[in-house]
Amino acid sequence: MKWRSDIDRTGDAVCTAGFWISKQNRSDQRYLVTAGHCFDNELANPDGSQNFYTRIFSFVNIGRMTDHSLQPTDVGYILKENGLIVGRPIVRGVGRVTCASPIIGSLPSDQLEAGSYLCMSGAVSGTQCGDIDALDANIRYGDGHHGEDVIVTTIYSTYGDSGAPAYHSGSEDPEDFPDRILIAGIILSGEPGDEEEDEEVTTVVQPINTIIVDDFFLITVN
16 A cells, blocks of 8 residues: 655645544634644644645645644644634535535444445545445555554545545445535545556545544534
8 A cells, every 4th residue: 555645746745624623621722634644744843743724715824733643543633723714514525526514423433334435525536435345454555654443445536635534425426415424534545446457446544533532522513
């Protein structure tokens, strides 16, 4: 499995925003979840954090990624420090799917089944769906990093989609966008597959139950 560097065709580093979470003891603070490997050590601040920006509204600063990890859990937490950024609990369709639906909760990996469908809304690939090949899988990337208890899917993804919200769906058709969203995790990395070898597309998902830890909780419309 390849470790994704998330460099787009223009040479710019890019990742996808996942969803918003907060802490039980600091509900006034909101964090945007994305992949931990989106952190670039060369761009780190003196305090070990890194500033992240949205491409919408001409690269407005979101805030600092104050905590991240690569293995066995690949996740990063961006603290919202800009009042212009509104942390809404929604997932938007991307590309040909233009609707948006509210987040009502989450589905941890022990509530998912192999063969059921997950979809994602990636900044580069848009809204894509696939089925679950494996749950609680352990994988090793080409650079030696490893992941534990991840979900392996047939969702198509590419560079720049890392951090995208992965959510449960009753259909493999991206246009059957759910009216209400149950978050299953975030997109990490993938392989495009080899059509000549009849290989399936493979994308790894970091499960929500490994992201919402300690006193974090998912922000929903409820």
